Amino acid sequence: MSNTTENAFEQAGAFQKIWMDTFTKMAQAGFSFSPESAPPEFMRQMRSGIFGALAKSWEEFMRSPQFMESMKAMMDNAISFRKMSNDFLTQAHHTFQGTAQADIDNLMLALRHLETRILDRVEDVSTRLDRVEKALNGTARNGAAMGAAKPAAHQRKASKPKRSASRRRATAA
């Protein structure tokens, strides 16, 4: 027997076991209450038992490799379909010389790269400015003779993690 067939049988077996367990638990839950209780209450208790058993079995099922595999297959199909529709819509837009979402995405990405590069430069300039400031302060304190001294590495102010704010505005309270 090939591996694929063996796997399929194993999966089918596991799947069947989950449902057999579910029905067994549901049946047990249904028959474990006294029929002497008031009918609606009895029905509610029975229902609650059945749902409890069902929930437990589903929880087990959703942790099983069978569920995970089927979820993966579903996700793969959804992703393929989305990609296909994205491609189709992009082509359709381009055919009519329109702007597709992919174009806007690319533009946004280019802007992000630009922003990153500018921020890196600003951060670099800011660090250098800090060094210059410290050096100047040191010069002022220690006199002209010490003025050219470069601050030691541990004295340099580490750049703070900070990104730009694109459209900051404080609203009047």
Next chain:
Amino acid sequence: MTETTTLADPLFKWQSAMMEEGFANLRRMSRLPYLWQKAQNVRKGATPSEVVYEEDRLKLLHYPGQTAPRYKTPLVFVFALVNRPYILDLKPGRSVVSHFVNAGFDTYLIDWGAPTPADRHLTLDDYVNGYMSNVIDFVRERTGAPQANVLGYCMGGTMSTMFTALHQERVKNLMLLAAGIDFSPREGLINMWSDPRYFDVDQFIDAFGNAPAQFLQASFLLLKPVQNLIEKPINFLEKMDDDKFVDDYFTMETWLNDNIAVPGEVFRQFVKGLYQKNLLVQNRMPVGKHTVDLRKITCPILNIMAQNDDLVPCASSAAFNDLVSSKDRKSIIVPAGHIGLAVGTKAQKESWPEATRWLAERS
């Protein structure tokens, strides 16, 4: 004769009970138009607020309160990116925000807003070192306080942790509410489903841009399918003549179904860095050009966890207190679920007053 009566009795009892139940169902059904009307007009938020700062889609809400703040350190709530933040101020009697406002804290809440496809490239760096950093600076400037208290809920808790580790000097006290820190425990289904063998986040985000709200909503529903898809509607049908229940139900359901998309890159970083590689607890989580080192957190910590949390299991949050350098650390475990932790009766009556006292002693 006696024997016949005894035999028939249960049958009559059953019949009358079934008829009563039938009439009760009719009575409930007759309320459907009223309920439909009510469902359309659910109020969001309970405490009066004003928008004091805006940046892109972000809005910072300020809760002025009835009196002047009693504590000089302001409190900033940081909510997750997956839902709307009004769960923290759901309705009177079920509002976390009102506990702090009434206790005299100058309280703020970050509403991240709903991202559009143009926001798909936003990263954790933009949120933590950009938006959060700007908000905290704005609040410090506005109040004149050198530091702020931060309270993060769920994914907002994880982001608050990252922020505090990177900017400890700006945070006075850190409160976490069901925050995912250690993603190795396999109790939660989300942790299992995001296993790289079964979920290719790169392909997913490349195809969809942002993580769609419907996808997130379906994932949350599937965590407890029987409870969410079968028991809950039946429970509603049975209690739809109870005004208080209906009011709570609609408020809660409105929030639960008010999902928003998560920016694609943030989702990718979150799934890969946390769910799949568990980098935060290893002090290797990258945020922009920086790496989050939890040992740099030295401020007082209050870690609030939900015992029956199916989204962020207790074990996922509990690890946090041992990973930081703070000397002042406290945990509160609430016998509730992920949402009950904020709005549940037990949490509202016991845990939040305790959390408010904890913060008051340190502000």
